[in-house]
Every structure is written in structure tokens, then in C-alpha cells.
Amino acid sequence: MVMHAKSLMHLLTSCTSNLRPHRPTSYSSLSFSRHSHTNTKTNASEWQGLPGWRRSRVNENRRWGVKGPEEAAELPLPTAHHKKNYENENENTCSSLAEWGALVLSTADPSHKARLSHYAYKQWCNGKIPIGATKPPEKPARPDKPELVSPKEIPSPKNSFLPHNAHILHNLAHIELNAIDLAWDTVVRFSTVSEVLGSQFFSDFAHVADDESRHFSWCLQRLGELGFRYGDMPAHNLLWRECQRTSGSVIARIAVIPMVQEARGLDAGPRLVQKLVGLGDNRTSNIVKRIAEEEIAHVAVGVSWFLTVCRKMGRMPDKTFTELLEELDVELKGPFNYAARTEAGMPRDWYDTSNLGTERCDNHLDMKNEKERMIAQACCDPHHFPISHEGSKTTNPDLSEVYERLACIVAMEKENSEL
Numbered sequence: 001m002v003m004h005a006k007s008l009m010h011l012l013t014s015c016t017s018n019l020r021p022h023r024p025t026s027y028s029s030l031s032f033s034r035h036s037h038t039n040t041k042t043n044a045s046e047w048q049g050l051p052g053w054r055r056s057r058v059n060e061n062r063r064w065g066v067k068g069p070e071e072a073a074e075l076p077l078p079t080a081h082h083k084k085n086y087e088n089e090n091e092n093t094c095s096s097l098a099e100w101g102a103l104v105l106s107t108a109d110p111s112h113k114a115r116l117s118h119y120a121y122k123q124w125c126n127g128k129i130p131i132g133a134t135k136p137p138e139k140p141a142r143p144d145k146p147e148l149v150s151p152k153e154i155p156s157p158k159n160s161f162l163p164h165n166a167h168i169l170h171n172l173a174h175i176e177l178n179a180i181d182l183a184w185d186t187v188v189r190f191s192t193v194s195e196v197l198g199s200q201f202f203s204d205f206a207h208v209a210d211d212e213s214r215h216f217s218w219c220l221q222r223l224g225e226l227g228f229r230y231g232d233m234p235a236h237n238l239l240w241r242e243c244q245r246t247s248g249s250v251i252a253r254i255a256v257i258p259m260v261q262e263a264r265g266l267d268a269g270p271r272l273v274q275k276l277v278g279l280g281d282n283r284t285s286n287i288v289k290r291i292a293e294e295e296i297a298h299v300a301v302g303v304s305w306f307l308t309v310c311r312k313m314g315r316m317p318d319k320t321f322t323e324l325l326e327e328l329d330v331e332l333k334g335p336f337n338y339a340a341r342t343e344a345g346m347p348r349d350w351y352d353t354s355n356l357g358t359e360r361c362d363n364h365l366d367m368k369n370e371k372e373r374m375i376a377q378a379c380c381d382p383h384h385f386p387i388s389h390e391g392s393k394t395t396n397p398d399l400s401e402v403y404e405r406l407a408c409i410v411a412m413e414k415e416n417s418e419l
């Protein structure tokens with residue numbers, strides 16, 4: 001279907017208002033029903049492994065051994081700088097999952113951030129802490145290094161003093177570190193509407209954060225084995241910027257982080273593995289292969305919650321996904337890993353516009369009742385979470401902001417297609 005530019009613009013500008021119903025009178029009396037997540041009017045489906053992933057024991061394989069992941073013999077001792085925090089952990093100064101998430105976000109040291117993530121998730125799985133409610137810091141604490149620069153200032157593998165395999169690994173470590181913060185920000189930011197979303201939502205994203213912390217630990221270990229450290233080359237801040245732009249809406253957050261950013265990881269994974277094999281670094285390629293396999297769960301969690309929230313909002317998932325990406329100026333380009341995306345539950349016509357041939361039906365399903373309408377409001381309420389308009393086509397950013405945003409999009413797509 002070829003859409004006229006004017007119609008497209010109308011769609012872009014009307015999307016936000018469609019997604020922001022009136023403010024509910026109260027969140028406290030609402031609960032989120034736990035029906036099947038499959039919408040009868042969508043061809044999306046849940047990943048078959050999702051129930052098993054949710055039931056799985058806390059994964060303690062945080063080292064990469066000779067044959068693959070293995071349990072760490074002992075946790076690295078905290079540095080003197082973090083000793084106080086370490087002792088505080090044991091004193092349970094954080095009384096809820098949300099508070100733990102905020103602590104992780106406020107922790108700059110990458111190793112400590114990863115270890116705190118794991119500790120927090122274990123506390124949650126052991127049933128020792130409730131979800132709680134708190135606000136996340138404005139931005140996550142980060143170490144002095146790597147220096148955060150614009151994408152064009154990051155040295156290419158040819159211009160980097162790091163060998164190509166270490167260059168790839170450093171980039172991946174940076175993505176995993178960001179992924180820890182992205183997942184915890186989702187837990188903490190939306191903790192104030194936990195009664196609406198239900199505990200499984202927070203359990204899922206805390207689980208994602210724990211997975212990411214394990215991935216980061218493997219990357220860090222392997223970088224060290226190659227003689228390098230995280231911070232040895234500059235990095236960009238694009239991933240966190242995407243997170244900020246979706247801080248006003250849970251459905252936008254789910255669409256952009258797990259279903260766009262994490263899905264890009266599925267696309268890039270096999271190419272990275274092949275590249276590393278070609279470079280003769282089978283150990284790193286095995287780490288990347290395992291990480292890519294585990295990322296399917298994260299995309300699947302996103303699809304599952306996207307379907308759930310859409311159903312509660314009475315919206316068609318496919319069209320809502322498309323509208324959100326258009327409004328947020330997120331453009332998707334291949335090459336796509338169709339098999340992995342399909343396994344994760346993402347129908348091809350949601351992201352591959354070259355495949356579109358049929359008109360979608362009206363996005364607005366009948367709201368079943370007032371309760372569902374109120375849930376929709378709670379999921380996308382601009383008063384509760386003021387929606388960021390950075391880069392939105394509905395605002396009037398100055399030209400430098402527009403340029404910067406475009407540069408970021410181009411850089412992210414370039415990075416994805418060149419990996």
C-alpha cells in the first residue's frame with residue numbers, strides 16, 4: 001500500500017493523541033487480568049519458550065569456562081569504594097525491587113552494576129521483596145570511561161587500536177551494559193502502576209536485567225582475556241536516548257526497546273558470530289552465539305507484553321506498532337533475521353514494510369468495558385508520565401536537534417547493517 005505523504009503525516013501527528021486517552025480517576029482499584037496473551041485479530045504469537053524461561057531457576061553461570069557458561073567459583077570482591085554498598089546489600093537497605101533497580105541505575109561501576117543486578121533479581125526470586133514504587137534517576141550513572149561521543153567519532157575497526165575481535169566485543173559489552181539499565185529503568189519507571197501491570201511484568205523485566213548482567217560479565221571477562229578493558233575505546237549514548245524518548249508510555253517503551261533495539265540484536269548476532277569465526281576467535285564467537293540465542297527471550301517478552309497492553313487498550317497490535325515507530329521516527333531497515341524474529345513472535349509484516357500488501361483493519365477495536373478503558377489510560381497517561389517529545393514530529397525542535405536525531409538513526413542502522 002502506497003500512502004500519500006499528507007495522510008502519513010496525519011497518521012504521525014494523530015498517533016500520540018490516540019495513544020493518550022483521558023486520565024483515569026484512580027489506579028488503585030484496577031487489576032490486570034491474566035488471560036492468554038494472544039489477540040485473535042493479530043498474527044503475532046508468543047514464543048513457545050516463554051513459559052519455561054519464566055519458570056527457570058536463577059542462572060548462576062556468570063563465568064565463561066573452557067566449555068561454555070559455568071558458575072563463578074566466587075564473586076569478585078568489591079573494591080574499597082564499593083565495600084560500603086556491598087555491606088548495605090546484605091543489610092537489605094533496599095526494601096523493594098523498584099528500590100534495587102534505582103540503586104543499580106545509580107551505580108556507575110560497571111562490574112558492580114552487573115553484580116547488583118544479579119543480587120536484586122535473586123532477592124526478588126526468593127520472594128524476599130515486593131515490587132514497591134519509586135522513581136528512577138534521570139539518567140543512569142556511568143563510569144568515566146568509556147568516553148561517550150557521537151557515533152561518527154567512534155573509531156572504525158580499521159582505525160581502532162583494538163584488534164577487530166576486541167573492537168566487536170567492546171561494542172557488545174557497551175550494548176549489554178546499556179541493556180541492564182534499560183531493563184531496570186522499565187521496572188522502576190513503571191513501578192508506580194504495578195497494580196495495573198501486574199507482578200509478571202516486573203518479574204519479566206528484572207529477569208531480562210539479570211540476563212543482560214550475565215552477558216555483560218561474559219564480555220568483560222573475555223575482553224580481559226584479550227588484554228583489554230571496558231572503557232578502552234569511546235562509545236555512544238544512542239541506546240539510552242531511545243529509552244528516554246519512551247519514558248512517557250509503557251507501550252512505546254515496549255515497542256522501542258525489546259521489539260526494536262533487542263530485535264536488532266537478533267539480526268546482528270549471526271553476522272557477528274561469522275565475523276569472529278573468520279577472525280579466528282572461536283571463544284568470543286561462542287560467547288556471542290550464546291548471547292544471541294538468549295536475546296530471543298527478551299524480544300519475546302516485549303512481544304508478549306505489547307500484545308497484552310494492546311488488548312487492554314483495545315488496539316490492533318500491528319498498526320499500533322507501526323504508528324508508534326512512525327511517531328518516534330524509528331525507521332527499521334534490514335537485513336532482518338526473519339527466523340529468529342518469527343521465533344520470538346514478531347510477524348514479518350510488523351517490521352518489514354517491503355512485505356506489506358494488504359490494508360490493515362481499523363485500529364480501534366471496541367472497548368469491552370470501562371475497566372479496560374481505564375487500564376488503557378493508566379498504560380499511557382501523559383499526566384502520570386509526561387511524554388518526552390524529543391525528536392517527535394509533533395513538536396518544533398530546532399534544526400540541530402533534527403540533524404542530531406537523524407544522524408543517530410543513520411548511525412544505528414549503519415551499525416546494524418555493517419556488523
Ligand SMILES: [Fe+2]
Nearest residue numbers: 176179212215
Ligand atoms: Fe544481552
Ligand SMILES: [Fe+2]
Nearest residue numbers: 179262295298
Ligand atoms: Fe537483551
